Amino acid sequence: MIKVDEKGFYGKFGGAYIPEMLHPNVEELRENYEAIMASKEFQDEFRGLLKDYVGRPTPLYFASRLSEKYGAKVYLKREDLCHTGAHKVNNTIGQIILAKKLGKKRIIAETGAGQHGVATATVCALMGMECTVYMGEIDIARQHPNVERMKILGATVVPATSGSKTLKDATNEAMRAWINNPVDTHYIIGSVVGPHPYPEMVARFQSVISEEIKWQLKEKEGRENPDIVIACVGGGSNAAGAFYHYYNTPEVRLVAAEAGGLGVNSGKTAATTAKGTPGILHGSKTILMQTEDGQVVEPHSISAGLDYPGIGPVHAHLFDVGRGEFVAVEDKDAMAAGVELSKLEGIIPAIESAHALYALNLIEYSKDDIIVVNLSGRGDKDLETYIKWGKY
């Protein structure tokens, strides 16, 4: 059974390894999130905004030319059509309503590529809340359009100048900012990472993805369960959302595509399950890339959204018990898969999502299999990277 326990563990992984200064905030959230999320008032507002503001349900699209090429029935779950261009907004809508119900006045968030930062700045504009986004200095330079998007939306973008100046350090800075502002501030974490209850809470907000896949597939194929679901894993929120309602349906194979970077053994990779070991990162016990001495290692991926040294505890558990199949997709293969989808289906995917697409080449399946690939985002933000890549 894949399920979080009372202490916030999925098997061996999870928990809340946080400094005492964060305990009151995290405890407040833990004590309240389930009741708030279960209330009709919350659900009405959440569902209403997902429909009218985000544009849900997102289509489950039968990709016929892609299917022909791969010799299976391939469906794309079109999270790329969400407002702001990725699945990230499902979570930020949920968390901002929750923050309001908790009486919070300010929002902080971390971002890597800027997608979660934009999704957070967007909902803060929507709700009229003050928003500060922490972003690594290096990411600010390489994801400039998203920095400006956040500013247009009214957010303050604060550079994280510590450590390696990327996503993991932006997350550290956001946690520090939360320690410094414990009372009126809510921290919107952007993936299924962090101390309990974040991983489970974010997964539940994203679970709308598999909830929709079920009824959409039923309509199209007369069955709720595909044979395989594939999603990319940075921290793992789009994957958790796409897997959520299939966790305990063993006949549905769950495939997680990690960023192989320049190659799993190149020293420049973000393939966490391949190169990582158990440890603690950002408040939970999980699998992370680290030195023998327990220092966190800086990952590499061509896609900023997958450039994270850990994975959410639920994925560490799926890996540990063999419920998930984990594959590593290299930069060059992801780029090729992104270009391929563009030519075959007229959809330019986010490079993160292109990792999930390439996994079709790495797994075994049979001709009649129904495969759902979670297309977590669109490629607009990645145009620069595609152009630099040049092979199209």
Add this chain to the structure above:
Amino acid sequence: MNRIHTLFNTKKERVLSIYFTAGFPELESTMEIMEAIQAGGADIIEIGVPYSDPVADGPTIQDSNMIALENGISLKKIFEQLKGFRAKIRIPVVMMGYLNPIMQYGMEEFCKKCKEVGVDGLILPDLPMQQFIDDYKALFEEYGLVNTFLISPQTSEKRIREIDQNTNGFIYMVSSHSITGAKAGISEEQIAYFERVKAMNLKNPRLIGFGISDAETFSKASEYSNGAIIGSAFIKTVKGSKNLNEDIQKYLKSVVE
């Protein structure tokens, strides 16, 4: 008897604890710094175990952690440096470190080594109380290590009581809701919190840390507790020092004067 207990049995006021980062400013500074801290009149030494992602620390300590790691420090190295330190250091010594490097070293091996070299206590800021009780309390006791938890102005009275029950060294009172780093002065709001905790009559002694930097803040904090902890301000003293022994003693004398 554990040196921390002996200390608080005999000294109840103006106890001064000094935090430094192992491996900073130079890889081999550890022993020189410890001797100077003792000679300067401090009562407890806190050895900071460097970590790549110290979430409870401000820029000064982040920086010292980064440099120490670049210098090549590791827990293995720290224990090598500490071998035989009890020949020179008689005051209590506490190890302070984030959980991950210690977990990779192995918690039991870590505790064993601490006992072997003569460490008296542990401060693991990201080890939550419940996890400590479930997984490590017995282990710490087995190796004679006293454990210290942090509390902050946001910590509820109920939780402070629980923490007091599960602590047997001292309680580390974080002076405000903030990460480490010297701030100017101590506010009315902070004093109200110090008084509130003082009035709880806890069984453990209390040291106030975060934002303590000089004679004035040390004395002020000591009015409401058994003493205080200095970290960032000490790191600033050490940073760029040409004569560690002299600069450290001069600084400590200015604090305890």
